[in-house]
Amino acid sequence: MELLSTPKNIEINNITCDSFRISWAMEKGDLERVTHYFIDLNKKENKNSNKFKHRDVPTKLVAKAVPLPMTVRGHWFLSPRTEYSVAVQTAVKQSDGEYLVSGWSETVEFCTGDYAKEHLAQLQEKAELIAGRMLRFSVFYRNQHKEYFQHVRMHCGNVMKPSLKDNSGSHGSPTSGMLHGIFFSCNTEFNTGQPPQDSPYGRYRFQIPAQRLFNPNTNLYFADFYCMYTAYHYVVLVLAPKGSSGDLFCRERLPQLDISSNKFLTCCVEEGELVYRHAQDSILEVIYTEPVDLSLGVLGEISGHQLMSLSTANAKKDPSCKTCNISVGR
Numbered sequence: 001m002e003l004l005s006t007p008k009n010i011e012i013n014n015i016t017c018d019s020f021r022i023s024w025a026m027e028k029g030d031l032e033r034v035t036h037y038f039i040d041l042n043k044k045e046n047k048n049s050n051k052f053k054h055r056d057v058p059t060k061l062v063a064k065a066v067p068l069p070m071t072v073r074g075h076w077f078l079s080p081r082t083e084y085s086v087a088v089q090t091a092v093k094q095s096d097g098e099y100l101v102s103g104w105s106e107t108v109e110f111c112t113g114d115y116a117k118e119h120l121a122q123l124q125e126k127a128e129l130i131a132g133r134m135l136r137f138s139v140f141y142r143n144q145h146k147e148y149f150q151h152v153r154m155h156c157g158n159v160m161k162p163s164l165k166d167n168s169g170s171h172g173s174p175t176s177g178m179l180h181g182i183f184f185s186c187n188t189e190f191n192t193g194q195p196p197q198d199s200p201y202g203r204y205r206f207q208i209p210a211q212r213l214f215n216p217n218t219n220l221y222f223a224d225f226y227c228m229y230t231a232y233h234y235v236v237l238v239l240a241p242k243g244s245s246g247d248l249f250c251r252e253r254l255p256q257l258d259i260s261s262n263k264f265l266t267c268c269v270e271e272g273e274l275v276y277r278h279a280q281d282s283i284l285e286v287i288y289t290e291p292v293d294l295s296l297g298v299l300g301e302i303s304g305h306q307l308m309s310l311s312t313a314n315a316k317k318d319p320s321c322k323t324c325n326i327s328v329g330r
Contacts, residue, residue, distance in 0.1 A: 004030050004102035007088045011069070012110045017080035017119060017172050018328040019073035020112070024088055024105060036091040036099065037063045039072065044083040044109070065090075080172025080328075083111045114253075115172035115328070120222060121255050122326045123170070127225035127235050130323065131263040132281030136193065139207045139297075140184040140214070140286065143199035149206070149299060160206075160292045162246075168315040169224040169236060172328075174253040179223075181238065181246065181287035184213065186265065186278050197304030208297030210276045213288050214239055214259070214267050219247050221254040222264070223287070225324050226317040233324055235264055235282045238289065246289025 007024040014021040026034065039061040061072065078084075087107045091099040115123070142160075152160055162180035169176065189196050199205065214220075224236035238254065240247035250256075260268045265284060266277045278284055319325060 004034065004090050004092065004100065006103040007090055007105040010088065010105055010108040012086070012108060015110060015113055017113045017115050018078045019071060020110065021069040021071050022086065022088070023069035026090060030090060033092050034065045034090045035093045036065055038089040038091060038101070039063065040087045042085050044085060078112055080112050080114055083109060085109045114174040115170065117253065117255055119172065119326060119328050123225045124222045124255055126324060126326070127282065128263040130233060130281055131279035134266065134277035135188055135190060135280050137186050137188045137276050137278050138210055139195070140186050140210055141195050141205050141207045142182065142184050143201040143205045143302070145202040146204050148202065149204055152294060158294045160294065162289060162291060165287065169226040169234070170317050173224045175223050175238070179238070179246065179249060179287065181289045182292055184286045184288055186284055186286060188278070190280060197302050199302060199304070203301050204299060205302050206294065206297050206299050208292065211274050212296050214276065215274065217242055218259065219250070220257045220259050220265065221250040222257055223254055227321050227324050228315045229318045233282055234285055235279070236285045236287065237265055238287045240289040244289060
């Protein structure tokens with residue numbers, strides 16, 4: 001039987017966090033003969049790869065020939081925001097069950113995308129299942145080392161500036177390495193109604209009245225849900241003043257929450273006053289997208305311990321947790 005030509009001019013498009021479309025050119029005579037495609041997909045490893053994670057197998061997809069372009073979806077657990085290389089081979093299945101194959105094409109590289117809104121909505125639904133009852137609170141707070149606040153006072157005009165979010169949490173979060181903001185907490189101890197006296201981020205705490213950051217002129221977005229091989233889970237929310245650059249960024253990429261009615265963080269008018277509540281059973285990480293002047297709050301030192309083991313700085317999400325993972329990637 002006449003040999004098959006090697007596929008050429010590989011094109012990858014319509015890339016999402018868990019799928020892509022692929023096409024290539026074949027000689028006209030091969031189009032009617034080819035019965036199968038072999039697609040070899042490999043994740044590009046880097047020095048920060050998790051050495052304990054199972055290798056992605058199988059890497060070769062055998063598919064019946066279909067008109068090109070062909071959508072590849074669900075054949076592998078593709079990871080969001082990950083670089084891959086792909087090569088293709090065509091084949092004719094013969095009467096004895098063996099394949100006549102072409103040579104392998106050139107290798108093409110591409111990177112998968114972030115979670116889309118529909119994927120984040122799935123994460124949100126999972127997070128809602130474990131959010132628990134709502135507890136009242138009155139302040140947002142931010143813990144850091146003494147040197148951080150000294151730097152803000154001496155070199156930043158007493159104003160905390162938004163910084164780029166790190167890569168903690170879900171690998172496919174659109175906010176990682178893209179959104180600028182300032183991290184705040186709001187969780188309280190259920191028996192005292194006050195912020196806990198321990199923190200993984202430093203012994204100095206800035207507290208600001210909740211209404212300074214969260215009010216009817218603020219939009220609220222769901223950004224992530226994850227854990228770090230622990231029983232407790234983190235929910236990442238974004239607070240962005242309406243019309244701000246952070247608000248415009250989030251509006252395109254994140255599910256928006258009703259500020260007065262959601263499972264995580266609420267702001268309601270009760271008897272003429274703003275009342276704030278947070279979910280009891282999740283640790284909330286709240287990103288505020290605008291600068292914050294220290295004069296708007298109070299700075300003090302906590303009496304508890306610095307629990308470094310609870311720090312989420314660049315924390316990697318547990319890919320095996322059934323509570324906080326969705327099927328499209330990790």
